[in-house]
Amino acid sequence: MTVTADATAMAAGADAIGLEALEARLRQDLAWLELPAKPWVPERVADGETVRDVVIVGAGMAGLVASAMLKRYGVANHVVYDKAPAGREGPWVTYARMQTLRSPKQLTGPAMGLPALTYRAYHEARFGLAAWEALDKIPREIWMDYLVWYRRVLDLPVVNETTITHVAARPDGLLDVAIKQSGQPGRVIARHLVLATGRDGLGGPYVPDFVKRLDPRFWAHSADAIDFEALKDKRVGVVGAGASAMDNAATALEAGAARLDLFIRRTDIPRINKFTGIGSQGVVHGFAGLPDEWKWRFLHTTLSAQTPPPRDSTLRVSRHPHAYFHLGSPVTDVHEKGDHLEIVTPKARYAIDFMIFATGFNVDLGLRPELAAFAPYIRFWGDRFAPPEGMANAELTYSPDLGPSFEFLEREPGTCPALRSIHAFNFPATLSHGKLSGDIPAISEGAERLARGIVQALFVEDRELHYANLVAFSTPELVGDEWVDADQRDGANQGLDHAAE
8 A cells, every 4th residue: 555645644664674673773874974974174263262163054855964974074163054943944844835845765965975875774773664664755744853863863954944145254254143033033154055945046936027017816736835725715826837837736736625736837748857868886986077068058958848747736726627738828918807827828818817937046145134244245047158050048058057065156356255155055056066966865975075175165164274283283102112122122132243243
């Protein structure tokens, strides 16, 4: 029997060893590998405050594994801030509305190569091997449980209900990070800042311009908090044909919507997931080494084909007889008509009580006030790269052009050196690094690349201190009583004299 998406429906089987036993194994594995490494970064003080080596923004999956990898390499003096209450970080129990994850259950995700840290180990320990073998895909609520467990067992330094309000470069090369914690303003001084901020990390939800003039009571973006219970007996429209569109449409139908109209621009729904089809360790580790033209070709082809919604998500909508798929029907205009909207497409007009725009996210630094001081200096691909003939792509044009450890680069060299200390470990990094910072499959590899780069930067910057420590190091390996000088022993030279005769 396939395990359902309802986390409460799962019960531990007789073969479940329990999380306590799994945690004991994980502790043993870490001890055998001598992990985490001992802290090694020299303490730095500025303005009478201890400087954080790294501040991570976002405690979702990417932020957690980034923190875990830094801790693994001995960068213990870091902190992870998240605006959400504990247990609600990321999209999994907020605006993610699928029943299960879309990724195959066996992917190791943020486990960093540790078998006892994988989701499979967690699931088997909690529910048993039989439950794992019966599982189709991971229920999203239990994935959230796993991430909460992951944070706890690795003792990651997460501080919740904290937002970053502004970041500024200091004359001493450090970063002033203004925060608001539980409503109270504060400040942290940091050497590096990591933006583990997901799909909207460098912008926000995208909707067509004509939507913004509508009364907010009539519409929402798929990433917004939506009161689906209020949509009971309502006529609901959804724009889009991706996974998010299907998930929101299905949620509205399951909440009792009287009618669901799905407006799809294309004349057919995408059917082939191009990038997944070529997934390999070659892509994971080799993409960043491609010439720029080939990076663009790969991503443009993927985006042009679009990612199809999962089969299960699509069937979740189409099983309802009052769900209508309108192909070749882009929404060209919307009008308010008293207590409802009139949706205009090339084929017809529709009366809709509430619209959901599953139209994705875009990069727009104007939506990120915390980066206002740096926005004019950040280099994007469109600032320096002309796409191949016939491959113009606005989404790629506005992708940040990042360095080898996800750090921002300057549009004009020398104008903002502090950018090298700010790392975009989020979905918009894909064109520079491949899919290492936004999805489950290669998130550990991405975090390792990020952490190694920060470790190198910290060591190089502190080279004088490390060299001074080298010179000053005086703990003897030998104390002088391990041998005797031959000249001090009786008869030590007699053999040589005899040989000379």
